Amino acid sequence: MDDKKLDLNLLLALEALLAELNVTRAAKRLNLSQPALSAQLARLRDIFGDQLLIPTSRGVSATAMAKEIQVPLRHALDQMRGLVSRARSFNPASAKIAFGISASDYMQVAVLLPFVTKISAAAPDVQVMVRAVYTPKADLERGDVDVAFLQSSEVEGTEFRYLDVLRERYVGIARKHSLSPGGMPMDRFVAARHAIVSPRAEGFRGPTDDALAAMGLTRKVAVAVSSFVMMIEAVAGSDLIALAPERLVARYADRVDTFEPPLPVAGFRIAMVWHERTHDHPGRAWLRSQLAGFCAQN
CATH class of the missing domain: 3.40.190.10 (Periplasmic binding protein-like II)
Structure with missing residues (x-):
């Protein structure tokens, strides 16, 4: 699967298609035309290397792969929706706040450099301190950083909250x-x-x-x-x-x-990691939603 071809709109389309098992109803749910959704389905089939949905007399039927990914897909999108909903009370255009992010040199150059450049226009008084990864878990516990980027294998099974945001090869x-x-x-x-x-x-x-x-x-x-x-x-x-x-x-x-x-x-997976005590903070939730969205598109 080519992860670079994925975007959130495609995943939302796949969620609707698997829930409705009908292209017409799924298109109506997404407020899209049927040809537009059919085009997105074609892209999804190319990305996953699977038909995902097979036409039947009653609409469409999910393939074995589609059934396997339906629940993890819904959980991942629910996490994204949660991030966005918690960030709604935060106004980046007027906020004066400083964020700390720790990441490897790879993440700093490949992702964070273009990210901080992008958000500076939307949040002119928001400051971002990017630091190297030395003791990321201790930094999160002390509150020295709000978000750390680590390989997913380093945080699975820990007490920290995390969201897989990149798959790299x-x-x-x-x-x-x-x-x-x-x-x-x-x-x-x-x-x-x-x-x-x-x-x-x-x-x-x-x-x-x-x-x-x-x-x-x-x-x-x-x-x-x-x-x-x-x-x-x-x-x-x-x-x-x-x-x-x-x-x-x-x-x-x-x-x-x-x-x-x-x-x-x-290859490897990169997770965005944060501490439980910052989970419901509107500003930190906004930062995480922006980072997650940016990673999904890059």
């Missing part, structure tokens, strides 16, 4: 104009000198090395750095290659070329 990167026709075959991939991210200086090995080892292969890791931004800069000025998050790489399209990794590489 890795792409290969190399110095501009250094890739030969045909991309990056496995033999060239393992022979190249690699850069990796090791935030805590844990060594020169990562999940990709484990995947290669399962295939009886090894690669040459020449450089380990603390951040994705530094890694991309290193690749842009050398013969190193690396795997990096696709959204971040898009910001450096003029510096690096991309290739599809020659082996499956698991």
